[in-house]
Amino acid sequence: MSQLRQDLVTGHWVAVSAERARRPFASSASAPNKATPTPSCPFCEGHEAETPPELLAVRLAGGKPNTPGWQVRVVPNLFPAFSLGVHKAIVEERGIYRVLEGIGVHEVVVLSPSHREDLATLSPDHLRTLIQVFIQRYTADCADPSLEYLMIIGNSGAAAGASIEHPHSQLLGLPIVPPAVQREMAGVARYRGECGRCIYCEIIRYERASGERVVYENDHFLVYSPFAGRLPFETSIIPRWHASRFELMTTQQQQAFADALHQMAGRTANAAGDPAYNFYIHTAPCHAESSFDYHWHLEFLPRLTIQAGFEWGSGITINITAPEEAAKILRATSP
């Protein structure tokens, strides 16, 4: 079981998780982005017995659980950063410090039976299936009252911290609302208090009018380079309508989100040389009653540069590509 520890001075939370050290490729920091597939990849079709039993799988042509024939498959993480305990997490004093049991869930969503497919190459229809799987698992996990937040993330490539090459995403359930989401919620509340409107809706309006940082849009979603983007070719996908919870999308909106994902990932792969990347979905906390004000979105971070001492020490990120420049290139690239 891991442990959440809070820094006494800064309030920063850290998950101390020795379990994670047992991951097979945990220190593949200098491995190339796309290595030769290992013959024993546990996420490839036909290797279903090498993972814990599946929690969910989509088999459009039918078939038994834990056998081939699936399109998207969800299994528990074998090296979980968090796992469910028997009781709700409690902040405890440990001498002068504060700790919290690392209660939570950690699931792996295998994006495709093929080792080679990726967000950039999967069809929009396949991506819509993936989104429906995200929603189904998110909704099931959220029912647990010990979880305050569920984060959907994706890591692709060793430079982005992926320990297994086969394309996959992860669901992480946490006993706290993560600080990054808390900061956004505080910003949302402050602006609403001052101006009476949603700050993300204002940004969407401003960016669509300016066009300078717009990468792509469809009827439901805007893909853009944030004005204060931290990394070269960073983009966000945001619903054009005010929506606090990604899991409440209609089928039509899911299809439009899949299209936006396809456009974003495909254009980035082509424009920036198929880089390693991370993404995550920021949505309202599981149980917050006043979460209507939040505006959900997906953030996509190509990992072309490395955070060095200045970034760690200052909390300021140096971005060597102006977001306007990145958007211009992405607009001119096909997905």
Add this chain to the structure above:
Amino acid sequence: MSQLRQDLVTGHWVAVSAERARRPFASSASAPNKATPTPSCPFCEGHEAETPPELLAVRLAGGKPNTPGWQVRVVPNLFPAFSLGVHKAIVEERGIYRVLEGIGVHEVVVLSPSHREDLATLSPDHLRTLIQVFIQRYTADCADPSLEYLMIIGNSGAAAGASIEHPHSQLLGLPIVPPAVQREMAGVARYRGECGRCIYCEIIRYERASGERVVYENDHFLVYSPFAGRLPFETSIIPRWHASRFELMTTQQQQAFADALHQMAGRTANAAGDPAYNFYIHTAPCHAESSFDYHWHLEFLPRLTIQAGFEWGSGITINITAPEEAAKILRATSP
């Protein structure tokens, strides 16, 4: 000239700096940590003409500027993230956003004439000379009223974002107090308000009494693994007396700091396989009058793991090595 941009929602600052994209090895993300030295390393002795003219150099046996015979040498960064403008930086509105001209300084401190020496191998006497150079440049740069903060950082190894292999540190001057320091100052002020004491002095007292996370100490400094350390083998060096400004050390304290640096870097190199690392000094802001409450320290971050989507999306770091375990190993290792 770079530009500081603030995120409207989170308040996060980003330095957009296209200059930095021109660095020779800026994207060497997957290069090994210690490559063969390039014959044209601009920081090696004898290559003084390949850098801008030096700002300061220590030549114990005398000699002319910009010629061989130096022990530590400071030059302007050829690809500065920040450079001094003609006026004090002003926050400006850019549509709905906020920007600040990237006014500042960016200097390189070459640690040694040799391509192979490093914090872990330089003698404590050499390190004391280095510390004196840091103090001299820090004091000179701080006199500029347009700078609010000066950060001393070090990056070693490609996995830590170093673009040049030859051991060097950097001084970065900024028109704002960086958010990471602001958060620490807020934590210090909160604890002093509630308990009337310095929170760092409390931590030192607690850690010395417990001993669990202590790596090394001498008469003036404590080297320890912070309770909520973010990375495997992360350590801090902190003065055992209450001191807000690193530049006010006595000669004896400088010598003790050099000894602590030597112990910390040497033990880490031996215990963790000579990892890439970052370090930075957190000291009080240049001009803050009420900065007496702050407690300066150096933070040292071996880069054995990669920050992935969970870390970026949540603001929570996963540390796969418990700080107590790291401290135990470092205590048992010789420098």
